[in-house]
Amino acid sequence: MTRTSGRRADELRKLTIIRHYTHHAEGSVLVEFGHTKVLCTASVEEKVPGFLKGKGRGWVTAEYGMLPRSTHTRSDREAAKGKQSGRTQEIQRLIGRSLRAVTDLAALGERQITLDCDVLQADGGTRCASITGACVALNDAITRLIAAGKLAANPLRDFVAAVSVGIVEGQAVLDLDYDEDSACDTDMNVVMTGSGGMVEVQGTAEGAPFSRQELDALLELAGNGIGQIIAVQKAALVAS
Amino acid sequence: MTRTSGRRADELRKLTIIRHYTHHAEGSVLVEFGHTKVLCTASVEEKVPGFLKGKGRGWVTAEYGMLPRSTHTRSDREAAKGKQSGRTQEIQRLIGRSLRAVTDLAALGERQITLDCDVLQADGGTRCASITGACVALNDAITRLIAAGKLAANPLRDFVAAVSVGIVEGQAVLDLDYDEDSACDTDMNVVMTGSGGMVEVQGTAEGAPFSRQELDALLELAGNGIGQIIAVQKAALVAS
Amino acid sequence: MTRTSGRRADELRKLTIIRHYTHHAEGSVLVEFGHTKVLCTASVEEKVPGFLKGKGRGWVTAEYGMLPRSTHTRSDREAAKGKQSGRTQEIQRLIGRSLRAVTDLAALGERQITLDCDVLQADGGTRCASITGACVALNDAITRLIAAGKLAANPLRDFVAAVSVGIVEGQAVLDLDYDEDSACDTDMNVVMTGSGGMVEVQGTAEGAPFSRQELDALLELAGNGIGQIIAVQKAALVAS
Amino acid sequence: MTRTSGRRADELRKLTIIRHYTHHAEGSVLVEFGHTKVLCTASVEEKVPGFLKGKGRGWVTAEYGMLPRSTHTRSDREAAKGKQSGRTQEIQRLIGRSLRAVTDLAALGERQITLDCDVLQADGGTRCASITGACVALNDAITRLIAAGKLAANPLRDFVAAVSVGIVEGQAVLDLDYDEDSACDTDMNVVMTGSGGMVEVQGTAEGAPFSRQELDALLELAGNGIGQIIAVQKAALVAS
């Protein structure tokens, strides 16, 4: 099979991570998976949500949004409609859980870091791009807290990144773009840490159910892909 | 390891499926996984959502809710708060996708079936119980449509059921109750068809990331559990 | 006149009160007036609403909901619509007032008891069934507080129950079912205490205005009906 | 007993009905029961709500609001809070039902008349004043429709008015002002037609339950009061 993009089945799109993309946030990263572009900012606040008050632990959370015309046809603005869609809420909950999985919340102290992931341009894989970019933005925000003497130790235990995989025309492929995502039979998002642990596996049969063999093939592709993505995250953070 | 319930690691809770639980709905099922009790009704409407109008296809969708005191401590009523939580939306989207995975929407014709899954009592696994009960309610509604001469052929291609599995104190266990769910490191919901195809796999590391070996063990448990659950669904449908 | 149900004009539907229907709530009652089934739970919280803070008094309040398919045709889920209807709010205010009318709020101490009345199946008279069942659930919750040594004296001064009456085809009848309720000229809900005091009288002319004589006949029927209903409440509470 | 206002137990407050108070509406009435002042406008629209489309019948409905500082202390503006309170909805449903009780909706034809009742100054009895004023505004709107040749016959079958009665310090009194309303044991709103038929009776025990004798005394007072109120309505309409 040839992918319309010309990519091999196990080939990622061009992945770019630009730090310090905007200048107010403690961490600000533009992440691009091919044509998918997401701005991820990390904002530190010296307070925690009500359910954590006085418990000596911090919190990491996320919000997600798509600009109305980040998509092929214009979507309604959620602020104008007065509510976030189920999809939006599902995605922002996933991003938050993924980042908390690599954060020692006790070591963070009583403060909250909010990751805002806003899609400037969408071409499939926005939730995976968000997790990937947010991890780098979170690193930058933590580094700044350490530099300011507010944290004794680094609460981040590992890197975390995500990629989508799917069965398209019977073949397992890595990092689906929008056209592939629309056409695939099975769509899976995998979130893993730098040491190869799994944080989230969300596989959905869009058409026919999938078999255990297909699941295995998808996980194999995803594991390799995430290894490459985390290498790009690390390189971006070295770059200063 | 002994589970607090005395169950073996691969043992389901007592599963009961009561059909015709209420009498207005075209399908009405009370499903119990141990102390978890969910009322699933199927409502047929001879119209489809706007995006399907005139396309000759039907739709199957779901809504989910918990009665305020179905839980250990009272939760706010979503109708009074004026919005459904992200968790609620995530679950009802999952239920809808799972049922559509076994339904031939073209064969259903231009009508919609809504599955309302309302939790009367919660003790873990409410989304899996909902999918399991909704499948039976949907069968009853379809049977009634066929009996009424409104459907030439049965649009249901297979059964579908769900179960939760997780890693509790280092061991993979089947069908977690609330206490196990609160204490587990990894929580996974698996949705499968009668013929063993996978429809949804949603695994989340609540504590430490999980390994590929753990994932494999969980899928093994889930597959066996779902086989037993689907047998109970079939027996319930035969019963009258 | 013969009622379609075969009941006499002054005859209640079969009334069943099942306590301990679910197990998390401090009081949990399934009440059935014929085919009308309402689950009433009482939840105790050791705090009061803002307007009562520090005043040494407690509060009793109620919320009401109908499952979407408790009715002949599916109603929209209020949580999904994002607001409770005027009817819902009217009913839950009525339930709360009725229960407060027999509760010594000072003797209750600074705690709140919330009665959630959720209609599983509707066939007319759901607000009256709710009040009737909630009274029993409230009794159970209070008994538990006394047993736990949290209350020195019983703050409940009396029983309270409700029934609907109406003029159907020119005749006053007791305890209307849905078909009678839809066809009646005058509909009245009466809430009374065990000692025969009136707590609420709400009569509405659905068709022609009603006369004083009709009102008198309706109140007579209601008084007798409530006497029987309170006897069933008492018997249920004795039962253990 | 002497009422603080100096009124006899069976004495209404000064009742004033000013027609044509504002000039855009088809009917516009300022009604004053003592210090309670409500502006009632009737707006005719040549369309009906969805559930009545094509049925050849009209609709009469009402909306109610209080200006934020119509009350002793400022209340939040419902438009700013984003929702109408349960009390507001209850009242506007009552006003609508009361007016429909004297309107032949088939004779009205497929059009809707909306009565907006906005409280400029509140001193008890605003819902009764609203019904009383809205009846006159509705008459004016109907008269205009007849004059315009849009109605062959008058769809109004009778007058309708309302008054509150209550038990204050053990005595039944007519037309409660705010201080009496706050202090009363039983509060009842009665809506009646010009020919003496009852449209709504809503009695509530605020303190102790009320007896049948008290109910009878209250209805007696209300009946006499409404007779006087309807005389004022008629006089106002004659005045031109």
Next chain:
Amino acid sequence: MTRTSGRRADELRKLTIIRHYTHHAEGSVLVEFGHTKVLCTASVEEKVPGFLKGKGRGWVTAEYGMLPRSTHTRSDREAAKGKQSGRTQEIQRLIGRSLRAVTDLAALGERQITLDCDVLQADGGTRCASITGACVALNDAITRLIAAGKLAANPLRDFVAAVSVGIVEGQAVLDLDYDEDSACDTDMNVVMTGSGGMVEVQGTAEGAPFSRQELDALLELAGNGIGQIIAVQKAALVAS
């Protein structure tokens, strides 16, 4: 050019200011610019919004609303729709800013005065009438605070009033009524103080852009008009 009202280009409509229009509010003014009638109440609360707590300064704010049938055809009630329109919010922000411009918030002390401006009848210029009337209501509320010994000095530094001006059929005219407002090319609202300082200038080209000469002519008209309006405010306040 002759204006349809017969007014000269630089002539105000009849301006009436009635104080003490309702009796609960600390300031209550009915202001009429021709057929435009707005009820402006000032409510004093001994607390400030969260962002001012503990800062020793007060706050002056405003809310605005139109009764549904204050307009030619009925507008939806914002409380029923569940949100205030952009226009409403824009106007109430303008009123609040205009009044704060003449108030020494430090001298006011930690209290808030809310100006509620509710349009009873609309014929153009409601925002200008609101500012004009609210200024007088604010004066009355402040006078009452001083009389009660709660304020050492008067925090009001000046009067403030507003008027609309516009280019209608090529000519600059003062104080547009609804018909002129609908037909004008340029619409400008000007808010000025008693000493002639400008507080707000909001000019909008409804049709063709406007020139600097036109702007100058409009400001000239507005300045003269506001001088007359402030004279009426002063006269009203002297009147007692």
Next chain:
Amino acid sequence: MTRTSGRRADELRKLTIIRHYTHHAEGSVLVEFGHTKVLCTASVEEKVPGFLKGKGRGWVTAEYGMLPRSTHTRSDREAAKGKQSGRTQEIQRLIGRSLRAVTDLAALGERQITLDCDVLQADGGTRCASITGACVALNDAITRLIAAGKLAANPLRDFVAAVSVGIVEGQAVLDLDYDEDSACDTDMNVVMTGSGGMVEVQGTAEGAPFSRQELDALLELAGNGIGQIIAVQKAALVAS
């Protein structure tokens, strides 16, 4: 006076206009006024709002939003809060009016163009940047419609741009950044066309009222600034 930025009083910030910034929208412009960065997209839809249906005219409208961390400290996400602020609505109404002022809506035909202006980074003047960028995006969208043969003639009659001016420490200055905006006594936003006509003038006294002389000075500065801005718009459109 020296401005903290080192700019002269009549000096604009560096102005950059990048077209084709994202690739789905019919027009997509990133506009930068110094550190203020706004993404403006134009989306064409072949339908008009309800009030224009069948009238043969088109519509141009705008929506505005700020990314949560476009500002110094994180602002709540409007989609999560469930409503747009008054400020947001005021700004998007202004942008829409400004663009309609230079568009021949009849020539546009029955289609709508929506300008989404999303602030990626805020440093004062976001509404002026939005208008300026949206004008270019609108040009690109129109050009595409003409190229596709959907428009016979260009409905754009002129360019439109905006700039803020203000009195800072007694001196009139052009194009305020955030620090100047926070410190200024008077803040004015001016919208003008390429031929020098005024479309909107919105001046607000933040501190002391402003005089006619100050207003004149501000308009002078704004006029010169807008001339330069429109030259940049034109150059950007020529560029490719």
